[in-house]
Amino acid sequence: MSDYNKEQQALIDAPLTTKVVGVAGAGTGKTTTILARTRRILKEFSTGRVVLITFTRMAANDMRNRLMRQVSDQDMRRVTVGTFHSVLGQLIRENAVAIGLQPNFSIIDENSTTMMYRSIIENNPDYLQFFTDTFIGPKDHPFDPKHTKLGAKDFKKYAGAVSTMVNTAYPQELMDGVFGEETQNRLAKMLDCQNVSIQKLLSVYHHIFKDSLSVGRETNTVNYDHILFIGYLMCKAGLMDAFSKSIVHMIVDEYQDTNLLQDAFVRAVGGDHLTIVGDVDQAIYEFRGGKASLLSQHAKEGTVINLTLNYRSFQPILDVANSVIDHNISGSDIRKPLRAYRSLTQDFGGILVTKAHRDKDESEDIVNRIKFLLAQGVPATEIAILVRSRMSIASINMELQKQKIAVNDTTKFADFMKSDEMRDTLNFIKVFTNPKDIYAFMSIIDRPKRGLGAVALKKLQDKAAEHNMSIIEYLLSDYISELTPGMRKKVQAYVDVYQTLIDPTNQHMSLSEMVPFLLKSTGYVDWVQALKNNATRLRNLEILKGIVKDFEEEYEQTHHDFTLFDIANAFTFEMTSSIREESHDGVTVATIHGAKGLEWAYVFVLGMEEENFPGRQVVDNEDMESERRLMYVAITRAKNCLWLCNSEHRITYGEADLHPSRFLRECGEIPEKTVEGGW
Numbered sequence: 001m002s003d004y005n006k007e008q009q010a011l012i013d014a015p016l017t018t019k020v021v022g023v024a025g026a027g028t029g030k031t032t033t034i035l036a037r038t039r040r041i042l043k044e045f046s047t048g049r050v051v052l053i054t055f056t057r058m059a060a061n062d063m064r065n066r067l068m069r070q071v072s073d074q075d076m077r078r079v080t081v082g083t084f085h086s087v088l089g090q091l092i093r094e095n096a097v098a099i100g101l102q103p104n105f106s107i108i109d110e111n112s113t114t115m116m117y118r119s120i121i122e123n124n125p126d127y128l129q130f131f132t133d134t135f136i137g138p139k140d141h142p143f144d145p146k147h148t149k150l151g152a153k154d155f156k157k158y159a160g161a162v163s164t165m166v167n168t169a170y171p172q173e174l175m176d177g178v179f180g181e182e183t184q185n186r187l188a189k190m191l192d193c194q195n196v197s198i199q200k201l202l203s204v205y206h207h208i209f210k211d212s213l214s215v216g217r218e219t220n221t222v223n224y225d226h227i228l229f230i231g232y233l234m235c236k237a238g239l240m241d242a243f244s245k246s247i248v249h250m251i252v253d254e255y256q257d258t259n260l261l262q263d264a265f266v267r268a269v270g271g272d273h274l275t276i277v278g279d280v281d282q283a284i285y286e287f288r289g290g291k292a293s294l295l296s297q298h299a300k301e302g303t304v305i306n307l308t309l310n311y312r313s314f315q316p317i318l319d320v321a322n323s324v325i326d327h328n329i330s331g332s333d334i335r336k337p338l339r340a341y342r343s344l345t346q347d348f349g350g351i352l353v354t355k356a357h358r359d360k361d362e363s364e365d366i367v368n369r370i371k372f373l374l375a376q377g378v379p380a381t382e383i384a385i386l387v388r389s390r391m392s393i394a395s396i397n398m399e400l401q402k403q404k405i406a407v408n409d410t411t412k413f414a415d416f417m418k419s420d421e422m423r424d425t426l427n428f429i430k431v432f433t434n435p436k437d438i439y440a441f442m443s444i445i446d447r448p449k450r451g452l453g454a455v456a457l458k459k460l461q462d463k464a465a466e467h468n469m470s471i472i473e474y475l476l477s478d479y480i481s482e483l484t485p486g487m488r489k490k491v492q493a494y495v496d497v498y499q500t501l502i503d504p505t506n507q508h509m510s511l512s513e514m515v516p517f518l519l520k521s522t523g524y525v526d527w528v529q530a531l532k533n534n535a536t537r538l539r540n541l542e543i544l545k546g547i548v549k550d551f552e553e554e555y556e557q558t559h560h561d562f563t564l565f566d567i568a569n570a571f572t573f574e575m576t577s578s579i580r581e582e583s584h585d586g587v588t589v590a591t592i593h594g595a596k597g598l599e600w601a602y603v604f605v606l607g608m609e610e611e612n613f614p615g616r617q618v619v620d621n622e623d624m625e626s627e628r629r630l631m632y633v634a635i636t637r638a639k640n641c642l643w644l645c646n647s648e649h650r651i652t653y654g655e656a657d658l659h660p661s662r663f664l665r666e667c668g669e670i671p672e673k674t675v676e677g678g679w
Contacts, residue, residue, distance in 0.1 A: 005341075008033045011305045012040055014275070016249055019302030021295070022277040025338045026321070026636035027312030027599070030277050034251055035067055037275065041249045042075045048248030052081045053266075055254045059597075060086070063253075084262050085224055088231040092222070095239050099230060105220045110159075113223040117162060118155040120211045130204055131158065134196045153533045161191050162205045162212070166225040167259045167289025171232045174261075177206045189619070190287060228261040235268035244269045251275045255298070256283035257290040274302075280331030281632050284593060292330065299334045306336045312599050312639050314348045315340035320642070321635040323668040328625045338636075349602065349641025353664055353672040356647040359392075360550050363399035365675035366604055366645065370405060370587060373602060380406060384588040384600040386634050387411065388615065388627075392607030393589065394543045394651055395550065406586030410594050421528070421540040426572050428518045431472055433569045448527030456487065496521070511552045511567045516545065539652070546651020592634045603638035608646035609658040631663045644670070 004012060011033050014020040024030035034052070041050050052067075054060050064081040071079075080087060089107060096103040108116065121127040128150070136149055166174060168186055173179045179187075179202050188198045213229075216222050222230065234240050250270035252258070255278030258266070266274065276298055283292030310318055322337040356362035370383055387393050393411055400407050427444040457471075463482060464474035474480070475495050480488060509517065519525045519541070528537045548571070555567050588600065607613050614627035635642060644667070646660050664670075 004033065004036065005309050007305065007307045007309060008036070011275075011277075011307065012036045014303055014305060016041060016044065016273065018272050019298065020275045021299045021302050021304045021334075022275065022307060023295075023299070023304060023334045023336070024277050024279055024307040025310060025336075026279065026282060026633070027310040028307035028338075029309075029311055030253070030307060031063065031066075033307065034253060034275075034277060035063065035070060038067060038079065038251065039071060042071060042078065045248040048078065049246045050079045051087065051247055051250045051269075052079065053084055053087060053250070053252045054081075055083060055257055057083055057086070059253070084265070085227050088227050088265065089222075091234065091240065091243060092227060092230055095234060098239060099234065100217045101222070102220050105216075105222055107227070108221050108223050112221075113163075113225075114156050114159040116212060116215060116221075116223070117159040117208060120208055120215065121150075121155065121158065124211075127204065127208065134201075135192070149532075151532060157192070158205075158208075161201075162209050163225050164190050164287075164289065165202060165205050166209060166229060167261070170260050171229075171264050174206070174209070174229060174232075177203065177210075179206075189623075228259075228265075231265050232261050235265060240265075240269050244271065247273060249273045249275065251277070253277050255295045256280050256292045257285045257288070258294055259289035259291060260294075263291070263294050281325045281328070281335065281629055282596065284596060284626070284630050284633055286626055296331065296334060304334055306334070308336045308339050309341050310338045310636075311341045313338075313340060313636060314342055314344055314640065316344075316348070316351055317635065317638050317642055320351060320667045320670065321632050324628060324635065324663055324666045325632045327666050328628050329621075330625050347601075347640050351642045351670050352644070353608075353667075353670050354643060354645045354675050355660070355672060356645070356675045357649065359395040359647040359650045360399075360553075361676050362606070362645050362647045363396045366396060366606075366643070367399045367403050367405065369604075369643070371403070374405075378602065379585075380587045381408075381585055382601040383604075384590060384595065384598075384602070384637065385604045385606060386590055386592050386595050386637065387606045388592055388613035388630065389607065392612055392650060392652070394546060396606060397589065398547060398550070400587070400589075407589055408584050408586045409589045411589055411591055419537075419540050421537055421544060422575075424524065425515060425519065425544055426575055428522070428524075429515070429568050429572050432514075432518070433565055433572065448523050456490070459487070460491075509564055511555075511564065511571060512545075512549045514564060514568065515548050542654065543652050546654070550651060592630050595637050596633055599637055599639055601638075601640040603634070603641070604643045604645060605634045606645050607650075608644050608661045608664055609650075610661050611653065611656070611658050612650075613661050613663065628663065628666075635667075 008029060011020070011022045014037075022030065022033070024033075038050055038052060052060075052063060054063060060082050067079065067081065068076055082090075092099065092101070093103055093105070096105060121131065131150060131154065135154065165187060168190070169179060169183050173183055179199070184198045184202070187202065191198070191201060193201045209225075212223075213226060216226055231240075247269065250266070250273060252266055252270070252275070255276040257278075266276070276295065278295045280292045280295050283290055283295075286292070313321075318338040318340050325335070326332075326337075354362065354365060356365065366385070373383060374380060385396060397407075397409070424444055424447050431444065460471050460474070463479070464471045467474060467477070467479055469477065469479075475491055480491075480495065483491070516525075525541070528534055528541065531537065551571055552567065555562075555570060559566070588598075590598075592605075613631070614624055618624050618627060644664060646658070646664065648658055649655070650658060
């Protein structure tokens with residue numbers, strides 16, 4: 001009896017001298033099949049090289065290690081396993097002198113690449129003026145390159161834009177610098193071109209990229225984008241011919257994520273001795289330059305074999321996935337529905353759509369379900385909460401933290417809890433509730449910046465000590481008149497805010513009124529708004545506003561006759577002492593992009609609202625199909641049970657009304673339950 005199903009065996013046995021396209025659906029065992037095909041190639045060809053290419057170093061290492069256990073050392077020496085960059089990098093090293101490099105060239109990382117592009121821009125007044133005028137704004141006076149306001153984040157953005165261009169454009173466009181309408185439209189969605197035409201922007205980025213190639217030759221360095229482009233140039237110059245002739249077969253995995261430069265290399269080197277494997281329906285990295293249509297193009301040129309037998313999920317879950325993805329036109333010419341290998345058993349936990357009025361209710365319901373699963377002996381590592389974006393995640397993270405559930409958070413929500421905005425706000429409140437908290441005071445007296453550095457603070461401490469007071473007590477006393485007019489002016493805004501709060505007539509203020517009052521009255525909000533690249537900071541303030549409101553409402557349900565001081569104290573205590581337990585063995589919280597290739601027995605998908613998923617970033621049908629592929633990936637992560645959760649309100653969206661995602665309608669008939677913070 002074969003170890004492989006009929007579809008897998010067909011791909012393993014497919015011809016080796018013509019192009020073969022394996023359309024491998026989610027969970028269909030493609031890696032196992034690829035390795036079996038590799039063993040067959042090694043057996044049929046006693047000499048010659050086999051090349052296996054995949055997209056991540058981790059996947060390449062896994063493939064190499066598994067193959068090493070299956071073939072002899074002698075055969076293994078005939079196999080090259082790696083990523084596009086590692087394989088091309090070695091070929092460039094072997095031909096370094098011919099392309100103007102030394103064999104000991106260095107491959108520079110992202111940070112060094114940004115430094116390189118920054119140096120190129122800063123040493124060219126025309127580039128400097130273009131970016132200053134375009135992204136900061138033209139000045140009334142003549143441009144002075146010595147006083148440009150471009151900062152580190154700006155140069156990182158420009159470096160990222162050059163990389164996006166290289167990974168998205170057609171190779172010939174990168175050769176001659178003339179970009180067609182299709183490429184312009186794709187890049188216009190990805191790049192910041194509000195104040196300039198996309199043609200002009202691409203022209204500048206193209207010149208910078210060409211300059212970087214020259215710098216690379218001078219410094220004997222290449223970056224990852226150089227590797228792909230130089231590989232293309234080597235193909236055109238015939239420098240890949242010997243390598244191509246040495247190959248008996250090439251296999252490329254995850255082809256839906258291939259970009260145009262990579263595809264050009266595969267076509268030039270693999271020829272007809274080529275197997276490509278992928279799934280258009282799991283193409284979710286277009287923003288990195290992936291072009292899913294390349295898989296369909298190859299399918300028209302070769303033998304197509306579908307892998308549809310899914311070893312991961314129960315059929316009802318696959319039915320939902322099939323129903324959703326059938327709404328996509330792209331890939332429909334080579335798509336076949338997924339079928340479950342697993343028979344329905346009591347392990348099937350069902351599929352449920354939950355609807356909540358507020359995400360706080362949704363979060364309580366999810367956590368209750370998780371606690372039930374854990375009590376039944378389900379490992380936390382078999383439970384995942386997936387989101388389209390971080391905008392859906394604030395409430396569930398707070399509830400997981402509150403219930404002391406160990407979490408493996410790969411979305412970096414912890415970044416918000418550690419953000420300046422959260423830390424500064426807590427310190428403002430701490431000083432209000434405890435004027436002797438010198439540590440909180442020292443943290444925010446110069447937030448926003450008022451010129452109160454270490455020397456000024458030392459003077460204030462000394463003055464306060466003379467009267468046996470804390471600094472805060474001193475500033476709120478009549479002794480403040482002792483300060484110089486300049487010093488008094490610097491601290492006056494701070495003093496005014498806290499004197500207002502301490503005024504008994506203002507004690508009717510609620511916590512959700514007090515926090516915005518503090519941040520606005522101290523000038524903190526205006527300061528954040530004036531900062532460059534402030535989008536994340538402003539979003540953090542919005543998240544904070546929702547968290548405060550949720551805490552206040554919950555506190556009011558369990559406390560009576562409390563003062564503003566009481567609830568403010570409780571809030572700072574909750575936020576600072578309830579530190580969530582982080583653990584790789586905990587419940588996974590991940591974005592859908594980060595979940596690709598992974599699986600869990602129990603999966604919750606949050607943010608199933610039209611405004612959130614597909615979301616407002618969708619501008620055309622191409623974008624909608626991309627979002628639908630994300631939905632398909634999310635569904636097919638679930639093995640036993642799937643919850644799709646939508647809420648009418650989320651704290652990150654303020655008071656806005658949210659509406660159920662169209663993807664819920666596309667799922668077909670699924671039971672729906674309204675939740676109210678329990679079940």
